[in-house]
Structures are given as structure tokens and as C-alpha cells.
Amino acid sequence: MPDTECGGPMTNFYIRHHALLTDAVSALKSREFWTPFPEIPSGRFYGESAREDGQAAFDRLIGHRFALPDHPETDRVGMEESPWGLPLKINYPTADASQLIEASEAVAGEWAEASPEVRVGVLLEALVRLNAMSFLMGHAVMHTTGQAFPMAFQAGGPHSQDRGLEAVAAAWVEMNATVREATWEKPQGKLASIILEKRWKLVPRGLALAIGCNTFPTWNGYPGIFASLATGNTVIVKPHPAAILPLALTVRVLREVLVEAELPADVVLLAADEPGQEMTQELVDSGAFSLIDYTGSSVFGAWLRKHAGKAQVYTEETGVNSITITGCRDFKGMCNNIAFSLSLYSGQMCTSPQNIYIPSTGIDSDEGPKSFDDVAKGIAFAVDRLLSDGERASGICGTIANPATLARVAVSRGIGRIVRDSGETGIGRSATPLLLALDGEEEGAEQEECFGPVSFFIPCESASDAIARASSIARQKGAITAALYATDQDLITEAEDAFAHAGVNLSVNLTGNIFVNQSAAFSDFHVTGANPSGNACLTDTAFVASRFRRVMIRWPKVA
């Protein structure tokens, strides 16, 4: 790492968090388990009063004007509704797209001129502060996404902070991939060498737009936001109108740290809006953005690509995730593991499995041969057992973020043979997994993403056919996760090749407390970029390297 002038207040954050950055950079490369942000919602890690403080801070937000000091404001908006039934009634400052863009452009130069050390220092400080308020963030995520609190805390708090930190570390590595100054001495035989001094400036790409999603506003939002900021771009954060609060809190923290670092708060702006009045298209159509990060449907993704103009677009989109079952050594463990994956947040994760491919002739297991129906029923039974208690079920399934998902569950009942019907947990707007068996002979409903707690058991001619069908749909329609249960090493190798070819990460024989849905920062790359489920890989070099450019000045060395 380069030498840094450490005197001013602006670089203190960099010095304060230098070890954190160094550790993050090491973890990026080694891909071993690492996190500085404890995932357990306990006073042991977050301070004895953290739980109560977080609850109290959340309670104070409800029904009030959300304060974003000095933010452009011509109006107040906010129609968030908690799927848990809690009235929120929070409103946020907003302004016209053109005003937000103007405000962002006005401070772009100052942010670009801040050194990478200063920028990265600000972002690390913000992440550490966000971590300290993880209980508040947990409530904010819970009541906008509908996740149960334990998941909202983990995924919306520390795991999101991990993803943000990962993006900062990746950007840092790339900004330092080559020297910033060099002396270039070219021999000229017997003549004096030609000596040039060279200096490179890191130039940001331009204005960045981060378009948030409803279900994981922070986890999916932080990588783009933090990567764009680290590389010197100003960012307008456009949350999903149903999940503003988590990103508004994030924007507030970032703006506070910026001001403390004597930098303009408007480096990060919030573009809050309401359902039916979204300003996303107006923002994009302005042509003002050079970077756009987006998580959501492929339909809007296609619109975005068409209208993005000069902007580089990073996406996570629709996909069809699968589980392929060809055999197992722990039938109960497999069924329990799959049951949890299907139930967690009622299938509303971009990593939730949808299609379950099983040979129609059944599989071998530690409990002897299992027919296609035995496997389907084994999983259904495991779901029933997992969700038998309403409160526990609610703690796993959470609620349904979007009423359209409930409607989709209702319609889906007619698609196939019901192996397990969807029910309610009894708490909030909920729906437990609907498990359907298809005849599998013709391509049907399983060929498209059916977002929410709907899964299909699909009979296949053989284990190889199951692998071929699962990997083929991933290649065609996109997939972020794939799981395989197999006892035959040749089959595993066959699957490894097939899913690699389809560009989807594969988890094999998971049982116990680790699930195909889980993607750990610093180790798992999330989305490969190699199939239609998205072009943005969290967080590889390609995700950060195009967010800035190097521009050189060179001059003859004066002897």
C-alpha cells in the first residue's frame, strides 16, 4: 500500500481502519471464512443495551419525518407498509430527478479529487457505524422486506456490511493494482537513456445510480453503492418504494461520515419515491449516469440495458434455481436441509431453490431405495415438521413482501399435483411452501421463475437426465444457485462440468446447518455473470475495475 500523508482529519478514518482493510484484502484472496461483523444478534457482541437501543431507535422513526440534514428536498414521500402489519408512516425527503442529478454533479469533482485513502476511510467508518446499529437495521429490514427478525438482522446487518466491505476491499486492491507514479528509463545504447516521469490519476467513471430491491435492499444494494463510492463516483440511491428505510438509514450514516470528513454530504443522495410514481425511468432516461447497479426482474433489466446509453450496467436478475437429487447417504439430513432452504423467507431469496429434479425411477439412500414420491414426500414431511409450530414457522418463513407473490401461490396450485399445500404461519402476511409434482414429460411451469414459496418436483429419465435438465435451464433462463445430492463420484464430476458450463455455483450434499441459499462474502462469489441471472459478480474484479479509469501525465525527468 502506498505511503499516505496522515496528518489531516480527512485521512484519520483510513488510519483508524487500516487493519480492517488489510484483513479484508487478505480474505478476498484466500476465500477462507472471515468477517469482522458478528452475525449473532447478541449483546455479547453488540453491547448489553444494543437490543433495547435498536428497538427504541426504530420506535422513534415510526410515524415521523425521516431526517436527512441538508438533503435536497422539495417534497416528502413514503408509502412503506410492513408485511408484519405494523404501521410505519415514515416519510422521506425527495426532489425531482433533475435536482438530484444536479446536486450529485455539483459535488462530483470534490469526491473525485479526494484520495483513495480518504474515500476508503470514509466508507470503512460508515460500515463500522452501520454495524453498531445492526439491531435498528434488523427492524428496518424486517418491516420493509417482511423477513423474520433473526434473518433481517443477519442478512440486512452484518452480512450486508460484509458485502459492502468486500466491495471496498476489491476496489482498493484494484486502485492499487499498479503504481501511481513511476520513472521510466529506456536505454539508448551508447547514448544517454530517455527518462520519463509518469504519474497516474484515478478518474471516476461518472455519476452512479444504485437501484434497490424490495427483498434485500442492503445486501444487494451495498456492493454497488460502496464500489462506486470507493472508486470516486457520486451515487444516487434509488430504493424500492416498499423498502426505503434500510437504504435511507445507510445514506444518512454515509452523509454523516462525509460531513465529519469535511466532504460534501451530497456525494450520496436518496431518491425516495412511491409505488406507481417511481422515478427510476426518469433518472435513467436523463442519460446522466455512467454506472447503474440493479437488482430485480429481467423484464426491467432488459429495459434498463436498452435505455442505459453510455452507462455500464451491473445486474442481478431473474433465474431458476434447482436441486438435483440422484442419491444420498443421509436421507433425513437431506430432507431437513432442503426443507429449510425452501422455507427460509418463503422462497423469496434470489438463491432459493425452485425446481427439484429426481429420477422417476427413484434413488438409493441410506434408508434403502426411495421412489420419486418417497423423496417428494420426505421433503414435504420435513417441511411440515420444521413449520409445525406457528411461531417457529414465522421465524423461518417471515412474511410475504409483495401481495403479488401471494396471488402467484394461489394460481400455482393448479399447475401440478399438490404434494404439500401452502399454508399460513398465523403471523403477518405469510405463505409456507407449496410443493407440486409435475409430470415432467413436457416443459412446463418449471421453465420460468415462479418467485416465492413454490417448488416443483420434476421426474427425470435418469440421474444424468436430471443433471442435464437442471443445468440446461440454468444456462437458458439463468440461475444463481444449484444443489446436487449424489453418492457417485462420476455423477458429481458430470454435474460439476454441466453446472460450470451453465455458469452456476453448485453445492453438493449439504446437510446440517449450511444451506444452498447461503452466500458468504469474502468466499462465495454471488452470481457468476456467466448466465442470464445477472452480469454482476459480488465481488470479483470485473465488478470494480470498470468503475474508474487511469489517466497519465508524463514528462522528461530533469537531470
Place this chain on the structure above:
Amino acid sequence: MPDTECGGPMTNFYIRHHALLTDAVSALKSREFWTPFPEIPSGRFYGESAREDGQAAFDRLIGHRFALPDHPETDRVGMEESPWGLPLKINYPTADASQLIEASEAVAGEWAEASPEVRVGVLLEALVRLNAMSFLMGHAVMHTTGQAFPMAFQAGGPHSQDRGLEAVAAAWVEMNATVREATWEKPQGKLASIILEKRWKLVPRGLALAIGCNTFPTWNGYPGIFASLATGNTVIVKPHPAAILPLALTVRVLREVLVEAELPADVVLLAADEPGQEMTQELVDSGAFSLIDYTGSSVFGAWLRKHAGKAQVYTEETGVNSITITGCRDFKGMCNNIAFSLSLYSGQMCTSPQNIYIPSTGIDSDEGPKSFDDVAKGIAFAVDRLLSDGERASGICGTIANPATLARVAVSRGIGRIVRDSGETGIGRSATPLLLALDGEEEGAEQEECFGPVSFFIPCESASDAIARASSIARQKGAITAALYATDQDLITEAEDAFAHAGVNLSVNLTGNIFVNQSAAFSDFHVTGANPSGNACLTDTAFVASRFRRVMIRWPKVA
């Protein structure tokens, strides 16, 4: 670097060239002068008989069928004409776009499965062989591009090999940026840790198309070709119909090395065609490509972006390069340096200066005050002196690659006041620099690229105005190079900021044997990607990182 199994014949090339790769990787980061490929066309470096052998090898090609063993072939094409007047009459195998695509797809899997070590080894061996045949390549480049031999040798030979090696090294660094295997152990408090084994496969993006240009087929072509190959993509090389031979020789060497490595030759294919019958659009419209590298006009660049579909497009396009003169400490040295830059290959370099901005009130110099006209005449006089001898002039200016450039010179005479008229060298289809003074009050001809030996002196209100106009046009229309002459450090700083903002590399106060046109691999990034002159920076991480993806398989560690 990872451990490698070194037994098989396939990895021998990697072992053989390991030190070369290691040195290239170091140079990439340090940006100091480095090259393994001597730029001087001398037997001292290339062997006593190299000059004669190269000439003889070239002579044997003339008038013959170019051999590309086992290459798809349904027809023979070739209409290359030497701007030096030498009849070439070489024909090349060709096939339909669909046949070439099919042949490329047929071997894509085998190339993808070859390890990075194997692939990189093949490419390093090919580069070393290409280096050994630099005299032959010099003749091939000379008689297709119209460059004079010394430049054709340097730019088409060792400097191109440098750029190819740079791309291989950058790809290698990125392929090894993270481990390929890891054990991930997540603590579970008092319970046993969760331990997953993870393995990542590097998956190529897909078929690559490299669209060559007329003037620097190898220098501009190698980075994309070698970067795509290194990262596991098969490549179809589509040369400019007027400059097939240099890339045909390159494809032949690559295919020979591939076969020796027991890999399919069709990993690299040649898509030769003829003027008016180009197959570029048909290739692109096939939708078969995932990567497209292109050097050429912005007009075709725009078409390409529109029709590229899923393909990632890397471009170098049109631009308007400038020199800004605000003062100097060595008037003669400055004029001589600029004269050479304007004359070299008659302004047909993507780095050749076009617009020369000078305060209308003149400048200060070591020879006292110089008026606008003094500066213009000083440069014109230096060009006259440099080109006074026909043979020497020909050795610098070479010839004009495309007859359209000659026509452009003729038309341009009417645009402004002629300070120096274009003439001929007397050898081949030539044109020496046309230097025109504009009134500069309104935006005129200088606002667009005028490809070839035409430059404009533009009077400006002040030094700051000159910098502002030069950087502004770079930002709007694109520019690959900018030069500044200044004695005032504040002005230099002002220019550094202005040109950085315009995304153009700036050379300050060059005199002697180093020129703004020159871009040295391993030190100078060529094209920043930050203005319309192209999005592909040779060679930064962004140029290689998106050419492949990482796909993981993970499974519980068996105790």
C-alpha cells in the same frame, strides 16, 4: 503462482517461459521500462542471418497460396495491395461465417478445459516464435499498412509482441487473483465448525471475435486476441481486407503451437475476406460471439455496439489528438519533436496529433517571444528540414495506407491558410504533412478527426483557453493523446486536471527522441476508456477481467 503438474508435454511451454511471465507480471505493476523483445532490427539481437532470412521468407509468400494447414476452407480470397507498389497476390483460405463459427464452437470445450498454465504456455511460446520472425513480420506489416520498414518492424514486431505479452500477463494475474481452492471453516460457538471445501473453475465467456484494422493490424490486434485466448475463449480473427498477412502469419504460428501442444488448431481461425465483401457484419449478426475486440472508426463502432447483442465489446475508435503550446524552454527542440510526431507514418497513427492550439498573442521561449505565426512556421520549417531528403522522408512518412486518405488531404487544402503544403516523398503512395492555420474563432474542421497527415494551427485567446479547447474536444470527440508545452507549473497543473477530466493521457515538454505518439507496453496504458476514443484500455484489469468467470463447486468436508 499455483503449483502445477509439470509432467506432460502440454505444460512444457509454461515451464519454459515461466521466468518471462514472472518478469512481465512485475513490469505490469511497476510500470517501469521493460521488454524481452529487442526493438532494433539488427542481427545482433535476432541472429546474423535474420535480416536475409526474413526477406527470403517474405519473398516466398508473394504470389502464392498462404498455407494454413487444416483450416476450414471453401474458397480462396485476398486483394491486398502494397502502398509501396509491390505486387502481393497472396490468397488465403476462407469459409462461410457459419462454418468458421461452427469450427470455433467445436473446439471451445477443449480449450476451456485446458488449464490456465497450458493456455498461457502456448501463447508465450507463440509470442517468442513471432518475435524470432520479426523481420518477416516487418515486411508483412510494411506492405499491408504502408509503414516504412523500420517502423513496421518495431511496431508490427517487437512492440506488438510486447502488447500481446502484456495482455497474457494481465490475464494471468487476474486468473490468479483469488485462490482456485479453499477450505472454508465457519465457527459455530461450542458446536463443531461447519467446514466446506470449495473449488473454482475459470469459465471462458464464449466465442471471441477480433476485428483488425488496416494501419496496425498486430499492435492493435494482439491485446484482444491474446487476452481472449489466455482466458479460455476461442478466437476468430477477422483482419482488415487490406492487411490480412500480418494476422494470417500470427494465426499460423498460434495454430502450429497449439498442435504441438496437442490442442486443436481451430482454437484460432482466420476470417479472411475482400474489400466490399467483408464478412464482419455477418459474423456479428450471427449472435455467436461473447467478446468482440475492434479498432476502427466510431461509425462502425456505433453499429457494432448496436448489433453486438450479448457480446462485451472492447473498442478503440476515432479521436482528435492535440498539442497545446503555451511556452517552451527549447523552441528548436520542441519544433523538431512535433515535426517528427506529425510526419511519422504521415499522421496515420491513432496517437498522431491533429490540432495544435496556440495563444494568438504568441508564446515565450528560450529564443524570446514567438508570435502565433512564428510557432506555426517554426514547426513547418522543422518538418521541411526533417523531410528534405526523399529517402529519409520515406523512411519516416512511409506511404498512405488508404487512397481515401490522399483524397482527404486534397480536400483539406481549402479548409484553412496553408502554412506547409503536403508533398510526396517520391517513393510509393505518399503524402507529407499538410499544415493549415485556422482563424479559430468559430468551431470548424478541427472539431472532427481528419485522419491522415493534416494538422491545424488554432489561435486561442490565452494559454488557459488553449488548454480548455484542447481538453474539451478530447472530452467530447475523444482523444488518445495530448501534448503540452509549458514553462509555468501552474499551467501544467491546470492542464493535468483538465486532461485528466477529459480522460486523455498527457505528455509534457517532450523534446529529443521520445514522442507523444509513442505508447510503451507495460508502462503506458493505451486509451484510457474515459472518453469516446474507446472503452478498451491496453492493458488494464478491466480489459481482461470480464473475459472469463469463476464458477464454484462446494461440498462438506468429510472428517
